[in-house]
Amino acid sequence: MNELLFETIETAGNAIKTKQISPVELTQMTLKQIREHEPRVNAFITVMEEEALAEAKQLEAELVNNQVRGPLHGIPIAVKDIFQTKGVKTTGGSKIFDGWIPDEDAAAVQKLREAGAIIIGKANLHEFAMGATTENPHYGSSKNPWNVKRIPGGSSGGSAVATATGMAFGAVGSDTAGSIRLPAAMCGTVGFKPTYGVVSRRGCLPFSWSLDHAGPMTRTARDAAIMLEVMKGHDQKDPASVKRHVPVLSDSLSDLKDVKLGFYEPYMFAGIDADVKRVIEESFRQLELLGAEIVPIDLPGIDEALNALKAIAQSEVVSVHEPLLKKYGHLYGDDLKYRFEFGSDISATAYIRAQRRRDQFVRETIKQMQGIDALVGPTNVQPPFEIGTMVPSMAISNMFTLGKTPLANILGFPALSVACGFTSENLPVGLQLIGKPFTDQRVLQIGDCYEKSVQWVKALKDNVNYVQ
Numbered sequence: 001m002n003e004l005l006f007e008t009i010e011t012a013g014n015a016i017k018t019k020q021i022s023p024v025e026l027t028q029m030t031l032k033q034i035r036e037h038e039p040r041v042n043a044f045i046t047v048m049e050e051e052a053l054a055e056a057k058q059l060e061a062e063l064v065n066n067q068v069r070g071p072l073h074g075i076p077i078a079v080k081d082i083f084q085t086k087g088v089k090t091t092g093g094s095k096i097f098d099g100w101i102p103d104e105d106a107a108a109v110q111k112l113r114e115a116g117a118i119i120i121g122k123a124n125l126h127e128f129a130m131g132a133t134t135e136n137p138h139y140g141s142s143k144n145p146w147n148v149k150r151i152p153g154g155s156s157g158g159s160a161v162a163t164a165t166g167m168a169f170g171a172v173g174s175d176t177a178g179s180i181r182l183p184a185a186m187c188g189t190v191g192f193k194p195t196y197g198v199v200s201r202r203g204c205l206p207f208s209w210s211l212d213h214a215g216p217m218t219r220t221a222r223d224a225a226i227m228l229e230v231m232k233g234h235d236q237k238d239p240a241s242v243k244r245h246v247p248v249l250s251d252s253l254s255d256l257k258d259v260k261l262g263f264y265e266p267y268m269f270a271g272i273d274a275d276v277k278r279v280i281e282e283s284f285r286q287l288e289l290l291g292a293e294i295v296p297i298d299l300p301g302i303d304e305a306l307n308a309l310k311a312i313a314q315s316e317v318v319s320v321h322e323p324l325l326k327k328y329g330h331l332y333g334d335d336l337k338y339r340f341e342f343g344s345d346i347s348a349t350a351y352i353r354a355q356r357r358r359d360q361f362v363r364e365t366i367k368q369m370q371g372i373d374a375l376v377g378p379t380n381v382q383p384p385f386e387i388g389t390m391v392p393s394m395a396i397s398n399m400f401t402l403g404k405t406p407l408a409n410i411l412g413f414p415a416l417s418v419a420c421g422f423t424s425e426n427l428p429v430g431l432q433l434i435g436k437p438f439t440d441q442r443v444l445q446i447g448d449c450y451e452k453s454v455q456w457v458k459a460l461k462d463n464v465n466y467v468q
Contacts (some may be wrong), residue, residue, distance in 0.1 A: 005166035006461040009223040013071040023074030027056040030076040041143045043161040046122040073116030078168035081122035084203040093127040106203025115230040124158030132398035137333040150384040153183030160187040170218040178405025181417035185379035185430020192224040196412030197242035200235035208316040221447035253449040256290040261376040262297030268377030279421035279429040305361035308354035309410040314343030335395035379417040379430030414440040419456040
């Protein structure tokens with residue numbers, strides 16, 4: 001029965017709906033998995049055992065009365081500890097908020113609860129979501145389940161680890177420059193960053209308000225769609241939230257005929273490890289076997305746009321943390337202190353110039369993507385490095401050297417990472433798809449079709465590195 005922990009949300013949900021297993025039994029199984037494997041991988045800051053079992057009992061009572069809230073009814077989900085959870089501490093991965101207990105849920109968490117999801121715990125993260133490694137000086141580093149000496153990626157590292165190891169069926173993550181997709185790629189799972197504004201960030205501690213996204217982290221693209229269907233929707237309390245119906249769930253594609261994917265090699269393959277490149281090129285061949293056409297595309301102004309992202313993110317984060325720095329500056333990790341020094345030197349003129357470059361790049365990219373379903377390329381271009389090898393000065397550049405995720409954040413376009421194979425050292429590699437605005441459904445469909453044809457998700461069940 002423990003194999004159910006590595007099944008899809010859809011499969012586990014059907015087992016609950018048909019009463020093959022109860023929400024309480026599934027929650028107990030998940031908690032047992034956490035007790036067994038958490039000491040090795042450090043995926044959580046807080047495990048919500050009592051709260052989760054209480055929720056499971058309530059959902060089980062509803063099930064007895066033939067009340068099913070939907071496909072997430074009774075499904076254990078982890079939440080990155082930067083999202084508020086009512087009555088449970090929300091640290092942001094920092095000692096500054098170690099004692100903070102919010103009196104309300106974040107918007108995404110509230111929607112998941114209402115849909116019947118059981119919040120199993122608060123996942124570990126890079127401090128205040130400001131890093132690509134999830135090496136946390138306050139709560140310990142999360143470990144990559146394929147090699148516990150390596151980073152899992154970040155900043156939503158704990159969320160990816162919990163999902164990869166059967167300690168949750170999915171998780172809520174945040175993504176400012178790749179914090180959902182990079183750890184998903186490095187842990188062999190799925191991460192989806194929706195179009196900017198599709199999912200409310202209300203109740204999520206901010207990093208960069210014009211770049212922050214919230215989204216699902218799962219083991220399959222279909223599961224990501226199931227979670228996103230619940231999480232999306234307009235929220236008048238989030239100024240960036242869009243008043244637009246964005247379809248998500250849909251029938252699966254049987255092939256990728258008539259799908260055109262754009263590939264900009266000068267960016268996507270810049271700085272790529274040879275072994276990772278081999279895996280990505282194999283995934284391209286599989287996409288073409290499915291019927292997709294991969295065509296060259298130009299992305300003029302990309303270097304300036306990515307530099308603009310750095311300026312925007314670092315200046316916005318300084319303004320967010322300025323009040324805290326005056327009182328709690330000594331409690332921040334060294335890599336964050338380096339970020340704040342960098343951001344403090346950015347002038348208002350430079351910030352405005354960066355936003356203008358961004359707008360120009362978005363308009364130009366939309367033109368370049370006419371007739372294109374999505375951009376395609378690697379998620380991570382380097383394997384995860386060893387824990388403890390990062391120095392503070394690497395903090396800002398890590399996301400840019402490890403992967404190609406920042407592109408989708410400066411654009412605000414939907415982006416998906418799916419597992420696509422392994423390096424010779426048995427470390428996962430992710431394939432990234434970036435769609436046009438509000439084509440979230442299309443991106444998930446393409447990813448789902450590719451994923452079903454290769455079945456890399458099965459490898460998670462067989463991975464025992466994290467228990468060695």
